[in-house]
Amino acid sequence: MANDYTTLVLLRPLLETLAIEAPAVCVRLQALHDDFADRIRRDDADLALVSEQLCTKFLPGFPRHAMYEDRFMACAWSGNPAFCQPSSLDLPAVALRAVRHRCAPNLADHALDELNVTRRIEIRTESQLLVPYLLTRTPPVAVIPERLALSAADAAQLSIAEAPVPLPGLRDAAVWHPRDSGDAAHEWQRLEHAASALRPATMPPA
Amino acid sequence: MANDYTTLVLLRPLLETLAIEAPAVCVRLQALHDDFADRIRRDDADLALVSEQLCTKFLPGFPRHAMYEDRFMACAWSGNPAFCQPSSLDLPAVALRAVRHRCAPNLADHALDELNVTRRIEIRTESQLLVPYLLTRTPPVAVIPERLALSAADAAQLSIAEAPVPLPGLRDAAVWHPRDSGDAAHEWQRLEHAASALRPATMPPA
Numbered sequence: 040m041a042n043d044y045t046t047l048v049l050l051r052p053l054l055e056t057l058a059i060e061a062p063a064v065c066v067r068l069q070a071l072h073d074d075f076a077d078r079i080r081r082d083d084a085d086l087a088l089v090s091e092q093l094c095t096k097f098l099p100g101f102p103r104h105a106m107y108e109d110r111f112m113a114c115a116w117s118g119n120p121a122f123c124q125p126s127s128l129d130l131p132a133v134a135l136r137a138v139r140h141r142c143a144p145n146l147a148d149h150a151l152d153e154l155n156v157t158r159r160i161e162i163r164t165e166s167q168l169l170v171p172y173l174l175t176r177t178p179p180v181a182v183i184p185e186r187l188a189l190s191a192a193d194a195a196q197l198s199i200a201e202a203p204v205p206l207p208g209l210r211d212a213a214v215w216h217p218r219d220s221g222d223a224a225h226e227w228q229r230l231e232h233a234a235s236a237l238r239p240a241t242m243p244p245a
Numbered sequence: 246m247a248n249d250y251t252t253l254v255l256l257r258p259l260l261e262t263l264a265i266e267a268p269a270v271c272v273r274l275q276a277l278h279d280d281f282a283d284r285i286r287r288d289d290a291d292l293a294l295v296s297e298q299l300c301t302k303f304l305p306g307f308p309r310h311a312m313y314e315d316r317f318m319a320c321a322w323s324g325n326p327a328f329c330q331p332s333s334l335d336l337p338a339v340a341l342r343a344v345r346h347r348c349a350p351n352l353a354d355h356a357l358d359e360l361n362v363t364r365r366i367e368i369r370t371e372s373q374l375l376v377p378y379l380l381t382r383t384p385p386v387a388v389i390p391e392r393l394a395l396s397a398a399d400a401a402q403l404s405i406a407e408a409p410v411p412l413p414g415l416r417d418a419a420v421w422h423p424r425d426s427g428d429a430a431h432e433w434q435r436l437e438h439a440a441s442a443l444r445p446a447t448m449p450p451a
Contacts, residue, residue, distance in 0.1 A: 043249070043372045043375060046370070046375055051381070054379060054383050055381075055382045055383060057383075058382070058383045062384070066367070066368050066369070067368075067369040068368065068369060068371070068372075068375075068379075069371060161271050162260060162271070162272050162273075162274065163271075163272070163273040165274070165276045166274075166276065168249065168372075168374060168375075169253060172253055172257060173257060173260060175261075176261045194400060
């Protein structure tokens with residue numbers, strides 16, 4: 040279980056490896072819903088890829104493996120006249136906000152709210168993967184993970200700059216049921232996840 | 246309300262137009278969930294973009310506007326040796342299947358099932374937008390809308406060919422509560438949707 044963006048960044052490379060090393064394996068990629076913790080508790084899914092905060096909150100004591108670190112960057116369409124780095128980074132009055140599942144709050148927006156950074160939300164979307172493309176030829180600025188920004192920078196014609204205020208890093212972990220910890224195939228899968236997290240931040244195919 | 250792919254193809258161009266013609270308008274893009282028909286009945290969302298079949302089934306008699314026609318194509322990674330057009334199109338034994346919400350079944354898979362086209366499902370995903378990227382450097386073939394295939398063809402290194410069997414076309418409609426029919430802004434929005442449906446099948450930015 041993973042959100043669409045994590046699926047593309049972390050799980051897609053795993054599919055390539057699986058196609059070579061374990062071609063008989065079938066993979067079911069599932070969206071992260073509010074019941075992700077219940078499903079892990081029931082051992083109804085092999086792994087959930089979620090933020091470490093959610094692991095701690097909903098599955099304390101469950102085995103987990105740090106998978107992924109990223110940082111939030113400010114992005115806008117490269118033709119957006121109001122977005123020039125670095126001087127206007129404290130200016131963006133318009134931002135995208137991904138309205139996510141309750142279980143997967145938008146950490147960037149949460150942090151900006153906590154820092155009392157006011158912004159006029161012009162577009163809301165539930166899909167993080169869509170955010171870069173919604174910036175093209177529109178005025179908003181979005182604060183999104185750097186890997187997502189880099190992956191879509193060419194196709195979505197993005198400019199990327201430091202976030203306007205210091206934001207906490209993004210740390211995703213794989214979490215699973217303890218019953219699966221000794222399973223060799225499962226262990227291999229976790230290692231593959233970890234390996235793909237270390238790869239450079241290019242997305243779809245190189 | 247729309248799925249992620251429809252959001253990118255139909256709603257993204259609307260955002261560009263809105264940014265110029267109605268910059269004060271805020272847009273909330275919502276994922277298509279099982280309660281889409283209830284929400285339209287309650288007039289809790291302006292529009293749902295769904296297949297005409299779903300409109301007829303869940304919202305009979307509600308005003309709607311045909312938005313979008315497409316056809317299903319067979320796609321695979323361009324380096325996939327088992328996929329060469331047109332001779333091997335009856336061969337692909339492996340396919341992707343998007344496991345969608347109950348309210349938005351995968352029409353291609355439904356049609357293939359009805360035609361008794363057996364296939365070994367190697368990867369399942371809930372996000373139609375991800376499907377092209379999951380093909381890159383992996384063996385499966387997927388049957389997806391042509392616009393989606395064309396939009397991702399370069400980035401995902403896809404080969405595209407006629408579907409192995411004749412499949413019904415894809416027809417999406419915008420559906421809304423009758424109370425909104427006379428609303429001028431709403432009418433304009435519907436027209437914009439219709440206009441963007443007529444644009445060429447290129448995706449993100451040109």
